Amino acid sequence: MFQIILTYFLWNSVFADTNTEVFGYNREKILTYVFGIIIIRALVFSARSVDIPGEIADGKLSNYLIRPINYFKYWLTRDLSSKALNLAFSISEFIILAIILKPPLFFQSNLLYILLFLIILLLANYLIFVIRMIVSFVTFWMPELAWGAQFIFMMIITEFLSGAVFPLDIFPDTWQKTINLTPFPYLVFFPLQVYLGQITIVESMQGIMVALFWSLILSIIMKKIWLSGLKIYSSEGR
Amino acid sequence: MNIKKFKYYLRIWWHLNVKNILPVFNHNPTIIVFLIGKIIRFTFFGGFIYFLLKGTNTLAGYSLNQTLFFFLTFNLIDIIGQFLFREVYRFRPQIISGTFDFILTKPMSPLFRVLLGGADATDLITIPPLVILVWYIGNLLNPSGLAIFYYVILVLNGLVISAAFHILVLAMGIITLEIDHTVMIYRDLVGLGRFPIDIYKEPLRSLITFIVPIGLMISIPAKAFMGLINPIGVISSVLFGMALFMLSLQFWKYALKKYTSASS
Numbered sequence: 393m394f395q396i397i398l399t400y401f402l403w404n405s406v407f408a409d410t411n412t413e414v415f416g417y418n419r420e421k422i423l424t425y426v427f428g429i430i431i432i433r434a435l436v437f438s439a440r441s442v443d444i445p446g447e448i449a450d451g452k453l454s455n456y457l458i459r460p461i462n463y464f465k466y467w468l469t470r471d472l473s474s475k476a477l478n479l480a481f482s483i484s485e486f487i488i489l490a491i492i493l494k495p496p497l498f499f500q501s502n503l504l505y506i507l508l509f510l511i512i513l514l515l516a517n518y519l520i521f522v523i524r525m526i527v528s529f530v531t532f533w534m535p536e537l538a539w540g541a542q543f544i545f546m547m548i549i550t551e552f553l554s555g556a557v558f559p560l561d562i563f564p565d566t567w568q569k570t571i572n573l574t575p576f577p578y579l580v581f582f583p584l585q586v587y588l589g590q591i592t593i594v595e596s597m598q599g600i601m602v603a604l605f606w607s608l609i610l611s612i613i614m615k616k617i618w619l620s621g622l623k624i625y626s627s628e629g630r
Numbered sequence: 631m632n633i634k635k636f637k638y639y640l641r642i643w644w645h646l647n648v649k650n651i652l653p654v655f656n657h658n659p660t661i662i663v664f665l666i667g668k669i670i671r672f673t674f675f676g677g678f679i680y681f682l683l684k685g686t687n688t689l690a691g692y693s694l695n696q697t698l699f700f701f702l703t704f705n706l707i708d709i710i711g712q713f714l715f716r717e718v719y720r721f722r723p724q725i726i727s728g729t730f731d732f733i734l735t736k737p738m739s740p741l742f743r744v745l746l747g748g749a750d751a752t753d754l755i756t757i758p759p760l761v762i763l764v765w766y767i768g769n770l771l772n773p774s775g776l777a778i779f780y781y782v783i784l785v786l787n788g789l790v791i792s793a794a795f796h797i798l799v800l801a802m803g804i805i806t807l808e809i810d811h812t813v814m815i816y817r818d819l820v821g822l823g824r825f826p827i828d829i830y831k832e833p834l835r836s837l838i839t840f841i842v843p844i845g846l847m848i849s850i851p852a853k854a855f856m857g858l859i860n861p862i863g864v865i866s867s868v869l870f871g872m873a874l875f876m877l878s879l880q881f882w883k884y885a886l887k888k889y890t891s892a893s894s
Contacts, residue, residue, distance in 0.1 A: 394818035394819060395821065397834075398821060401829045401834075402825055405689060405829035415685055536660060537659065539660065540659070540664060543663065549670065552671075557674070562678065563681055
């Protein structure tokens with residue numbers, strides 16, 4: 393919550409003059425972005441699959457391999473339950489902060505934007521799942537880096553490059569274009585751009601196509617790494 | 631504390647910490663990963679401030695270099711605090727398991743052991759370049775000799791406040807058996823000092839200046855460096871820091887009396 397308070401007051405200070413427009417945002421839209429982060433972070437980033445590296449490292453993975461269940465579907469389901477729980481908390485957080493801070497919020501009225509927003513949110517949830525799985529599977533080869541890899545990729549690189557800390561618009565154009573080629577902006581930044589109507593419908597559709605492309609490519613990579621990892625998995629500690 | 635006792639504790643600190651740091655690097659690649667992570671996070675935040683201020687020119691009336699200086703001062707105090715007081719993060723298992731008993735039987739202050747007994751090796755590497763960055767950006771602000779003196783005094787005062795916070799966390803840990811969440815709340819609160827406290831509105835600004843003195847700990851030193859704090863402000867801050875430290879020591883003594891050694 394303190395992170396959101398910091399971000400809120402930071403942008404509130406930048407947009408102290410209500411007529412200010414910076415990086416393509418007005419006061420209403422940037423504060424909606426900050427508040428939107430509360431919900432989208434809870435929805436996208438919360439997951440139970442953060443336990444996977446530890447389970448691979450200490451051999452608990454074997455317990456899953458002997459069961460008649462699909463490992464990926466199992467964790468996807470657990471992640472979904474975690475998201476539902478965290479979403480409930482984040483809505484409470486959203487309401488409490490909205491009552492205390494009374495920000496001017498932007499409500500999207502264009503149904504097409506809302507539909508595209510929901511589609512990209514679904515894709516974002518799948519993308520983060522695949523990214524987390526790939527990062528977790530590093531543990532097959534380097535068990536001592538079980539948490540280290542998660543820390544760097546999931547808690548730092550993904551958070552910053554997804555726009556969960558600040559909107560990516562503040563970067564120069566070339567940087568933005570480069571970041572947009574990666575899967576990260578489609579986790580938080582892009583959904584919020586669509587919701588706020590910061591980009592056109594055509595650009596929103598193009599973004600969804602890129603997110604779909606990444607989902608497909610990363611799914612293939614995830615499966616390949618999983619199969620390679622299983623070949624060297626020795627269930628140490630069991 | 632006399633000189634002899636100071637040397638005694640300095641020697642213990644050296645044995646507990648510095649001698650252990652190189653072996654940690656040799657045997658634990660995770661530390662290297664965490665070090666890289668910290669550097670990346672620092673670079674991202676620094677980059678954010680740079681590009682933000684390139685677009686807005688000022689933040690709450692402060693220029694790019696001034697805002698960067700606030701950010702660097704936050705990092706300086708936060709990282710030195712983490713380097714020195716990392717052992718606090720490992721205190722809970724000692725209380726839960728009762729191994730704290732062994733510390734109580736040793737011929738040294740138990741507070742010294744649980745507060746300063748486990749420096750964070752990764753921060754030993756990040757502190758020197760950070761000091762150079764503070765010096766470089768600070769130079770661009772053309773400070774007077776007196777402002778630099780105030781800054782050094784107030785950064786030390788910030789570390790005293792940080793120590794007081796950590797002692798309060800330890801004391802609460804003994805009473806409630808809860809450390810991890812209290813530390814996380816402390817870290818999140820301190821994070822509010824990344825930017826000048828002038829960005830916050832009342833009553834939050836007063837709250838984080840005087841009640842939870844993040845402002846005194848982080849923003850005031852940077853402001854003094856910029857010549858924005860008068861001598862009375864400097865003296866008041868130091869007195870406040872000392873009072874908080876004394877209060878935390880009293881709380882620690884109170885908590886220690888409540889320790890039951892139940893699990894041992």
